[in-house]
Amino acid sequence: MRFFEDIEIGQRRELGSFAFTADGIKKFAAQFDPQRFHLDEEEGRKSLFGGLAASGWHVGSVCMKLLVADGQRQAQEALARGERIAIWGPSPGFRELRWIKPVLAGDTISFASEVESKRASEKRPEWGIVQARNSGTNQRGEPVFSLLATAFVPRRSAGA
Amino acid sequence: MRFFEDIEIGQRRELGSFAFTADGIKKFAAQFDPQRFHLDEEEGRKSLFGGLAASGWHVGSVCMKLLVADGQRQAQEALARGERIAIWGPSPGFRELRWIKPVLAGDTISFASEVESKRASEKRPEWGIVQARNSGTNQRGEPVFSLLATAFVPRRSAGA
Numbered sequence: 001m002r003f004f005e006d007i008e009i010g011q012r013r014e015l016g017s018f019a020f021t022a023d024g025i026k027k028f029a030a031q032f033d034p035q036r037f038h039l040d041e042e043e044g045r046k047s048l049f050g051g052l053a054a055s056g057w058h059v060g061s062v063c064m065k066l067l068v069a070d071g072q073r074q075a076q077e078a079l080a081r082g083e084r085i086a087i088w089g090p091s092p093g094f095r096e097l098r099w100i101k102p103v104l105a106g107d108t109i110s111f112a113s114e115v116e117s118k119r120a121s122e123k124r125p126e127w128g129i130v131q132a133r134n135s136g137t138n139q140r141g142e143p144v145f146s147l148l149a150t151a152f153v154p155r156r157s158a159g160a
Numbered sequence: 161m162r163f164f165e166d167i168e169i170g171q172r173r174e175l176g177s178f179a180f181t182a183d184g185i186k187k188f189a190a191q192f193d194p195q196r197f198h199l200d201e202e203e204g205r206k207s208l209f210g211g212l213a214a215s216g217w218h219v220g221s222v223c224m225k226l227l228v229a230d231g232q233r234q235a236q237e238a239l240a241r242g243e244r245i246a247i248w249g250p251s252p253g254f255r256e257l258r259w260i261k262p263v264l265a266g267d268t269i270s271f272a273s274e275v276e277s278k279r280a281s282e283k284r285p286e287w288g289i290v291q292a293r294n295s296g297t298n299q300r301g302e303p304v305f306s307l308l309a310t311a312f313v314p315r316r317s318a319g320a
């Protein structure tokens with residue numbers, strides 16, 4: 001992960017892709033979102049989704065999975081360069097989550113994260129606050145998912 | 161589920177409780193949010209969370225699970241009274257998700273949903289748009305989770 005000083009507005013990270021399979025969609029749904037169009041192909045086809053559709057919480061959780069993997073990759077790269085690693089703070093939440101289009105069985109979603117704003121924390125001088133738009137796009141280039149995440153990011157000066 | 165006409169601002173549904181176990185927290189984290197404080201008790205204790213903490217996406221997914229169960233309960237009750245069931249539309253998303261306090265292993269979170277606003281859809285006369293605050297409170301009565309959900313709710317007149 002990067003320090004606050006190293007983050008620039010407009011910076012974009014490609015987080016990688018994830019293939020939503022019928023089996024994966026049904027497993028998540030059975031545990032957390034057992035609505036019929038998330039559990040059964042035929043019910044999905046008859047629904048407004050037009051097919052077996054992933055739970056929106058499944059899509060968000062997969063985005064989180066890829067964000068974490070990307071952060072770990074960045075940390076390993078920093079370590080390999082002999083640099084200090086920035087440990088980000090817990091996220092207080094996010095805004096404007098949008099499920100734009102259904103994610104159907106067989107879809108592959110590519111996720112990305114782009115920095116929208118950054119500012120110093122007034123109350124905590126050792127932290128900055130970064131907002132990033134995390135988004136998912138399907139194999140036809142159609143946006144399917146978006147949210148505006150907030151994170152506390154350590155300032156380089158703080159631990160120096 | 162209820163029809164748009166039956167929904168009143170301020171209506172509150174208690175959705176039930178969920179006990180977050182160490183095992184459940186680690187299983188979700190291993191799949192979707194493998195950060196050390198979600199995977200290991202000792203790492204959790206050393207972190208800002210102060211203990212093995214559930215992924216925020218786990219908390220949100222459990223809230224969804226209880227919302228779905230509540231909707232199915234309402235549908236069964238309506239059926240038992242010989243009433244028509246309102247089939248809600250897909251959710252376009254939500255706003256203002258807040259992870260207010262950590263959810264730690266051993267915590268039991270009670271979830272509720274309270275209607276904040278309702279309005280007719282201008283573009284689709286057969287639908288109304290309802291906003292509800294879904295929230296979670298721990299066994300000490302402390303709010304831990306909140307989001308403002310948006311749903312398309314069918315109007316009774318539409319299918320009459």
